[in-house]
Amino acid sequence: MKILIDAGHGPNTPGKRSPDGKLREFYFNSAVAEEVKKQLSLDGHLVFSVIRMILTFPCTNEHSLPIA
Template identity: 65%
Template sequence: MKKIIIDAGHGPQTAGKRSPDGTLREFMFNEAVAMRLKKLLIAEGITVIFSHDNTRDVTLSERITLANKLKVDAFVSIHANAYGTDWNAANGIETYTCIQPSKASVVMATHVQQALQMRTSRKDRGVKKGNFAVLRETTMPAILVECGFMTNKEEANLLKSQSYQQQCAQAVAFGVLCWLA
Protein backbone atom coordinates (compact mmCIF):
# COMPACT_ATOMS: atom_id res chain seq x y z
CA MET A 1 0.00 0.00 0.00
CA LYS A 2 1.31 3.43 -0.96
CA LYS A 3 1.96 5.99 1.79
CA ILE A 4 1.94 9.72 1.16
CA ILE A 5 2.61 12.64 3.47
CA ILE A 6 0.39 15.64 2.94
CA ASP A 7 1.85 18.79 4.40
CA ALA A 8 -0.40 21.80 4.97
CA GLY A 9 2.43 24.31 4.70
CA HIS A 10 3.30 26.66 7.56
CA GLY A 11 1.15 26.54 10.66
CA PRO A 12 -1.84 28.16 12.34
CA GLN A 13 0.33 30.74 14.14
CA THR A 14 2.89 31.47 11.40
CA ALA A 15 3.33 35.24 11.26
CA GLY A 16 2.72 37.12 8.05
CA LYS A 17 1.21 34.27 6.06
CA ARG A 18 -2.08 36.00 5.24
CA SER A 19 -3.90 38.17 2.74
CA PRO A 20 -3.26 41.94 2.89
CA ASP A 21 -6.68 42.53 4.49
CA GLY A 22 -6.15 39.74 7.06
CA THR A 23 -9.29 37.81 6.04
CA LEU A 24 -7.32 34.77 4.87
CA ARG A 25 -4.59 32.97 6.77
CA GLU A 26 -2.57 30.71 4.51
CA PHE A 27 -2.83 27.75 6.87
CA MET A 28 -6.65 27.94 6.70
CA PHE A 29 -6.49 27.29 2.95
CA ASN A 30 -3.64 24.76 3.15
CA GLU A 31 -5.36 22.67 5.82
CA ALA A 32 -8.75 22.78 4.07
CA VAL A 33 -7.18 21.42 0.87
CA ALA A 34 -5.12 18.86 2.84
CA MET A 35 -8.26 17.50 4.55
CA ARG A 36 -10.09 17.18 1.22
CA LEU A 37 -7.05 15.64 -0.47
CA LYS A 38 -6.68 13.08 2.30
CA LYS A 39 -10.29 11.89 1.82
CA LEU A 40 -9.80 11.57 -1.94
CA LEU A 41 -6.55 9.59 -1.63
CA ILE A 42 -7.84 7.30 1.15
CA ALA A 43 -10.80 6.46 -1.10
CA GLU A 44 -8.21 5.23 -3.64
CA GLY A 45 -6.54 2.96 -1.07
CA ILE A 46 -3.59 5.22 -0.24
CA THR A 47 -2.37 5.68 3.32
CA VAL A 48 -2.16 9.38 4.13
CA ILE A 49 -0.17 10.93 6.98
CA PHE A 50 -0.27 14.61 7.88
CA SER A 51 3.01 16.31 8.78
CA HIS A 52 1.23 19.37 10.16
CA ASP A 53 -0.86 19.98 13.28
CA ASN A 54 -3.76 22.41 13.46
CA THR A 55 -2.99 23.27 17.10
CA ARG A 56 0.65 24.34 16.69
CA ASP A 57 3.31 25.29 14.17
CA VAL A 58 5.26 22.12 13.34
CA THR A 59 8.88 22.90 12.51
CA LEU A 60 10.34 22.12 9.10
CA SER A 61 12.80 19.69 10.68
CA GLU A 62 9.95 17.79 12.38
CA ARG A 63 8.09 17.51 9.05
CA ILE A 64 11.20 16.31 7.21
CA THR A 65 12.21 13.85 9.95
CA LEU A 66 8.72 12.31 9.98
CA ALA A 67 8.66 11.83 6.20
CA ASN A 68 12.14 10.31 6.09
CA LYS A 69 11.52 8.06 9.13
CA LEU A 70 8.26 6.69 7.72
CA LYS A 71 9.83 6.13 4.28
CA VAL A 72 6.70 7.40 2.54
CA ASP A 73 6.32 7.15 -1.23
CA ALA A 74 5.76 10.88 -1.74
CA PHE A 75 5.67 14.23 0.08
CA VAL A 76 3.11 16.80 -1.10
CA SER A 77 3.17 20.27 0.45
CA ILE A 78 0.10 22.49 -0.06
CA HIS A 79 0.49 26.30 -0.13
CA ALA A 80 -1.05 29.59 -1.16
CA ASN A 81 1.37 32.05 -2.72
CA ALA A 82 2.06 35.72 -1.98
CA TYR A 83 3.91 38.51 -3.73
CA GLY A 84 4.82 41.22 -1.27
CA THR A 85 2.37 42.28 1.42
CA ASP A 86 -0.04 44.50 -0.56
CA TRP A 87 -2.68 43.67 -3.16
CA ASN A 88 -1.18 43.25 -6.64
CA ALA A 89 -1.66 41.54 -9.99
CA ALA A 90 0.57 38.47 -9.42
CA ASN A 91 -1.56 35.40 -10.06
CA GLY A 92 -1.58 31.76 -11.08
CA ILE A 93 -0.52 28.30 -10.04
CA GLU A 94 2.95 26.81 -9.83
CA THR A 95 4.43 23.55 -8.59
CA TYR A 96 7.94 23.21 -7.21
CA THR A 97 10.53 20.47 -7.04
CA CYS A 98 13.92 20.81 -5.36
CA ILE A 99 16.88 22.34 -7.21
CA GLN A 100 18.22 18.93 -8.29
CA PRO A 101 15.03 16.85 -8.45
CA SER A 102 14.67 13.16 -9.08
CA LYS A 103 12.92 12.19 -12.30
CA ALA A 104 10.03 10.94 -10.15
CA SER A 105 9.61 14.36 -8.53
CA VAL A 106 9.56 16.09 -11.92
CA VAL A 107 6.97 13.65 -13.29
CA MET A 108 4.74 14.04 -10.21
CA ALA A 109 5.08 17.85 -10.30
CA THR A 110 4.20 17.90 -14.00
CA HIS A 111 1.08 15.75 -13.52
CA VAL A 112 -0.09 17.84 -10.56
CA GLN A 113 0.63 21.19 -12.26
CA GLN A 114 -1.27 20.17 -15.41
CA ALA A 115 -4.22 18.89 -13.38
CA LEU A 116 -4.35 22.06 -11.25
CA GLN A 117 -4.22 24.31 -14.27
CA MET A 118 -6.90 22.36 -16.12
CA ARG A 119 -9.21 22.01 -13.09
CA THR A 120 -8.98 25.62 -11.90
CA SER A 121 -8.36 27.47 -15.22
CA ARG A 122 -5.90 29.74 -13.39
CA LYS A 123 -2.74 31.06 -15.08
CA ASP A 124 -0.15 28.32 -15.57
CA ARG A 125 3.10 29.51 -13.97
CA GLY A 126 4.70 26.12 -14.62
CA VAL A 127 6.85 23.61 -12.79
CA LYS A 128 9.74 25.38 -11.08
CA LYS A 129 12.72 24.51 -8.93
CA GLY A 130 12.99 25.92 -5.43
CA ASN A 131 15.40 25.62 -2.54
CA PHE A 132 12.75 24.70 0.05
CA ALA A 133 13.77 22.54 3.01
CA VAL A 134 10.82 20.14 2.67
CA LEU A 135 11.87 19.44 -0.93
CA ARG A 136 15.63 19.57 -0.45
CA GLU A 137 15.90 17.40 2.68
CA THR A 138 13.23 14.74 2.14
CA THR A 139 14.47 11.46 0.67
CA MET A 140 11.37 10.62 -1.41
CA PRO A 141 9.80 12.32 -4.43
CA ALA A 142 8.51 15.65 -3.14
CA ILE A 143 6.55 18.59 -4.53
CA LEU A 144 5.24 21.90 -3.23
CA VAL A 145 2.13 23.37 -4.86
CA GLU A 146 1.19 27.06 -4.82
CA CYS A 147 -2.54 27.19 -5.56
CA GLY A 148 -2.95 30.93 -6.08
CA PHE A 149 -1.90 34.28 -4.65
CA MET A 150 -3.26 35.58 -1.35
CA THR A 151 -2.06 39.03 -2.49
CA ASN A 152 -4.34 38.99 -5.56
CA LYS A 153 -7.92 40.01 -4.66
CA GLU A 154 -9.56 37.63 -7.13
CA GLU A 155 -7.43 34.66 -6.09
CA ALA A 156 -7.72 35.46 -2.38
CA ASN A 157 -11.49 35.16 -2.75
CA LEU A 158 -11.05 31.86 -4.59
CA LEU A 159 -8.68 30.55 -1.90
CA LYS A 160 -11.36 31.28 0.72
CA SER A 161 -14.06 29.39 -1.21
CA GLN A 162 -14.85 25.76 -0.42
CA SER A 163 -15.51 25.00 -4.09
CA TYR A 164 -12.03 26.20 -5.10
CA GLN A 165 -10.45 24.29 -2.19
CA GLN A 166 -12.23 21.16 -3.47
CA GLN A 167 -11.06 21.83 -7.05
CA CYS A 168 -7.46 22.09 -5.84
CA ALA A 169 -7.75 18.88 -3.79
CA GLN A 170 -9.28 17.00 -6.74
CA ALA A 171 -6.56 18.22 -9.09
CA VAL A 172 -3.70 17.32 -6.73
CA ALA A 173 -5.27 13.90 -6.11
CA PHE A 174 -5.64 13.30 -9.86
CA GLY A 175 -2.04 14.32 -10.51
CA VAL A 176 -0.68 12.13 -7.72
CA LEU A 177 -2.78 9.16 -8.84
CA CYS A 178 -1.57 9.58 -12.43
CA TRP A 179 1.99 9.65 -11.13
CA LEU A 180 1.42 6.46 -9.07
CA ALA A 181 -0.22 4.60 -11.97
Protein backbone atom coordinates (compact mmCIF):
# COMPACT_ATOMS: atom_id res chain seq x y z
CA MET A 1 0.00 0.00 0.00
CA LYS A 2 1.21 3.53 -0.80
CA ILE A 3 0.72 6.09 1.97
CA LEU A 4 1.36 9.84 1.95
CA ILE A 5 1.86 11.52 5.33
CA ASP A 6 1.25 15.25 5.61
CA ALA A 7 2.35 16.60 8.99
CA GLY A 8 0.65 19.95 8.49
CA HIS A 9 2.05 23.45 8.33
CA GLY A 10 5.52 24.33 7.06
CA PRO A 11 8.37 25.52 9.30
CA ASN A 12 7.74 29.24 8.83
CA THR A 13 3.98 29.40 9.34
CA PRO A 14 3.38 32.23 11.83
CA GLY A 15 1.32 31.55 14.92
CA LYS A 16 1.73 27.78 14.88
CA ARG A 17 3.67 27.44 18.15
CA SER A 18 3.21 26.88 21.87
CA PRO A 19 2.08 29.86 23.98
CA ASP A 20 5.64 30.43 25.23
CA GLY A 21 7.00 30.23 21.65
CA LYS A 22 9.49 27.44 22.45
CA LEU A 23 7.80 24.64 20.51
CA ARG A 24 6.74 25.08 16.90
CA GLU A 25 4.00 22.85 15.56
CA PHE A 26 6.12 21.97 12.52
CA TYR A 27 8.89 20.31 14.56
CA PHE A 28 6.52 18.36 16.82
CA ASN A 29 4.35 17.17 13.93
CA SER A 30 7.42 16.32 11.85
CA ALA A 31 8.79 14.09 14.61
CA VAL A 32 5.45 12.30 14.98
CA ALA A 33 5.10 11.91 11.19
CA GLU A 34 8.60 10.45 10.89
CA GLU A 35 7.85 7.88 13.62
CA VAL A 36 4.57 6.92 11.93
CA LYS A 37 6.42 6.64 8.61
CA LYS A 38 9.05 4.40 10.21
CA GLN A 39 6.47 2.08 11.75
CA LEU A 40 4.40 1.83 8.56
CA SER A 41 7.56 1.13 6.53
CA LEU A 42 8.47 -1.68 8.93
CA ASP A 43 5.02 -3.16 8.23
CA GLY A 44 5.85 -3.22 4.52
CA HIS A 45 4.03 -0.11 3.30
CA LEU A 46 5.52 2.34 0.81
CA VAL A 47 5.40 5.66 2.67
CA PHE A 48 6.03 9.20 1.43
CA SER A 49 6.26 12.32 3.55
CA VAL A 50 5.21 15.82 2.50
CA ILE A 51 7.61 17.21 5.14
CA ARG A 52 10.62 15.93 3.19
CA MET A 53 9.22 17.57 0.07
CA ILE A 54 8.90 20.92 1.85
CA LEU A 55 12.49 20.73 3.06
CA THR A 56 13.86 19.47 -0.27
CA PHE A 57 11.82 21.68 -2.61
CA PRO A 58 11.06 24.94 -0.79
CA CYS A 59 8.18 26.83 -2.40
CA THR A 60 7.14 30.44 -2.19
CA ASN A 61 3.57 29.22 -1.71
CA GLU A 62 3.27 26.41 0.85
CA HIS A 63 0.11 25.19 -0.87
CA SER A 64 1.99 24.36 -4.09
CA LEU A 65 3.94 21.26 -3.12
CA PRO A 66 5.56 18.96 -5.67
CA ILE A 67 3.99 15.53 -5.07
CA ALA A 68 5.54 13.68 -8.02
